[in-house]
Amino acid sequence: MQKLNRTTTNKTNTAPERVMQFGGGNFLRAFTDWMFDVLNKETNFNGSIVIIKPTKRGDYDELKEQEGLFHVALDGIRNGELVSTVSLVESVSRVIQPYTQWEEYLKLAESTDLRFIVSNTTESGIKFSESDAFNDNPPHEFPAKLIVWLHHRFQFFNGDKTKGCIIMPCELIEQNGDALHATLLQYAKHFNLSEAFIEWLNNSNYFCNTLVDRIVSGYPSDRANAILNQIGFDDKLLVAGEDYHSWIIQGPAMVQAELPFAKTNLNVQFVNDARAYREMKVRILNGAHTSLVPVAYLSGLRTVKESMDTPLMLQFVNEVLSEEITKTLQNFSEKELNYFVNAVLDRFKNPTLKHFLISISLNSTSKFMARLFPALSEYTAAYNELPKRIVFSLSCLIRFYKGEFNGEAIAVNDAQPTLDFFKETWKQREAGEITTIQLVQTILSNTAIWGQNLDAMAGLSLAVAKNIEAIEKNGIETEIKNLLEIQELWQ
Numbered sequence: 001m002q003k004l005n006r007t008t009t010n011k012t013n014t015a016p017e018r019v020m021q022f023g024g025g026n027f028l029r030a031f032t033d034w035m036f037d038v039l040n041k042e043t044n045f046n047g048s049i050v051i052i053k054p055t056k057r058g059d060y061d062e063l064k065e066q067e068g069l070f071h072v073a074l075d076g077i078r079n080g081e082l083v084s085t086v087s088l089v090e091s092v093s094r095v096i097q098p099y100t101q102w103e104e105y106l107k108l109a110e111s112t113d114l115r116f117i118v119s120n121t122t123e124s125g126i127k128f129s130e131s132d133a134f135n136d137n138p139p140h141e142f143p144a145k146l147i148v149w150l151h152h153r154f155q156f157f158n159g160d161k162t163k164g165c166i167i168m169p170c171e172l173i174e175q176n177g178d179a180l181h182a183t184l185l186q187y188a189k190h191f192n193l194s195e196a197f198i199e200w201l202n203n204s205n206y207f208c209n210t211l212v213d214r215i216v217s218g219y220p221s222d223r224a225n226a227i228l229n230q231i232g233f234d235d236k237l238l239v240a241g242e243d244y245h246s247w248i249i250q251g252p253a254m255v256q257a258e259l260p261f262a263k264t265n266l267n268v269q270f271v272n273d274a275r276a277y278r279e280m281k282v283r284i285l286n287g288a289h290t291s292l293v294p295v296a297y298l299s300g301l302r303t304v305k306e307s308m309d310t311p312l313m314l315q316f317v318n319e320v321l322s323e324e325i326t327k328t329l330q331n332f333s334e335k336e337l338n339y340f341v342n343a344v345l346d347r348f349k350n351p352t353l354k355h356f357l358i359s360i361s362l363n364s365t366s367k368f369m370a371r372l373f374p375a376l377s378e379y380t381a382a383y384n385e386l387p388k389r390i391v392f393s394l395s396c397l398i399r400f401y402k403g404e405f406n407g408e409a410i411a412v413n414d415a416q417p418t419l420d421f422f423k424e425t426w427k428q429r430e431a432g433e434i435t436t437i438q439l440v441q442t443i444l445s446n447t448a449i450w451g452q453n454l455d456a457m458a459g460l461s462l463a464v465a466k467n468i469e470a471i472e473k474n475g476i477e478t479e480i481k482n483l484l485e486i487q488e489l490w491q
């Protein structure tokens with residue numbers, strides 16, 4: 001089997017270096033690097049990526065050995081059909097480790113071709129540190145490294161307004177572009193940089209809030225040999241992910257003009273406000289997970305895929321999304337919502353992704369409040385009735401947190417005070433010291449868990465208590481069927 005490099009693949013030509021990317025881990029390689037590769041192959045973008053190692057440890061040696069080349073294997077359900085592709089990504093030109101190549105890192109700021117900056121330095125990567133100094137080679141935090149680079153660029157080009165950059169952070173924090181911009185301004189002040197530079201930073205650079213979405217599982221050990229035999233190369237950086245992808249970019253029209261994603265079939269959207277799309281993602285994708293987990297687990301299912309192969313569970317999740325959660329999202333057309341719902345269901349059906357329900361159940365109480373409670377609250381206010389499917393999921397969640405069902409222990413994973421509270425409250429119910437309705441009222445009124453008194457919502461505690469009693473009397477499957485049949489009669 002051949003080594004993978006530009007000589008063995010006859011890919012010796014590289015495009016001008018137009019993108020600087022902080023980070024070269026699995027996600028960025030299977031997401032942004034793959035996307036820019038498609039952009040190069042299907043449009044006249046003609047740009048390669050220089051990867052910057054954001055941390056001191058490691059040097060991306062394998063990426064250097066393979067001269068920036070690697071394969072991406074994508075699998076998923078698209079329009080009901082299983083799709084599988086393996087592609088060679090050629091978009092990465094080289095790697096710079098600023099801890100050992102500081103001058104080369106700064107030299108990149110002098111490039112007339114360089115225009116785009118991408119990053120994924122984890123959720124904690126965009127932060128300010130008083131200990132960073134301007135003359136550190138390099139400073140510790142990613143934004144400190146970037147502000148020094150931008151200042152060098154500003155000085156080299158004498159403040160030329162056309163030499164600013166389009167900056168698209170991919171860190172999973174809200175308004176990530178705004179957060180990075182604000183942190184850079186903190187560093188500019190901390191480093192006593194000039195007002196002229198700050199004006200250039202603010203007016204000649206474009207900070208885009210982005211929202212990224214693709215599950216990337218990493219090196220596919222269980223099927224790597226088959227893929228390597230297929231491609232004929234020994235690729236140590238082979239990375240697997242799902243076929244589905246989404247990149248929401250908030251920025252001015254000129255950003256869209258410079259990034260011709262519209263000429264491809266890539267799922268990249270340029271929008272005026274990414275916040276509404278983040279809300280849709282949290283409520284539909286994450287909300288679907290959170291509503292599914294306790295219901296499916298109590299039903300004896302253990303993975304998302306197994307749940308989607310169960311017609312009753314598929315119908316439950318579909319109705320939670322289409323009949324309740326989407327009814328609370330007013331900023332999108334019915335067509336957009338239906339597309340996203342169907343995409344989520346297809347993703348859940350992906351046979352190559354093994355998502356264990358018990359893993360997804362981590363901190364389910366806080367996830368319920370972030371992902372499902374807003375829809376529960378808004379639906380109730382809009383329709384003057386509780387969304388019964390979401391309420392049923394909450395009922396199963398409380399029953400799940402008992403830590404046992406049908407004689408089988410459940411490894412509930414949450415903050416210890418939360419686990420202790422549920423255990424003690426359920427113990428009181430089992431000893432006959434409190435009734436089921438009292439159990440639910442005690443749990444839902446615990447503001448330390450939920451952040452507010454959920455027992456104050458009219459009818460919620462009673463509906464949850466009735467569901468729990470019915471589940472224990474009739475069984476979970478019977479009650480799911482009753483719930484769905486009742487809803488069908490109402491439609």
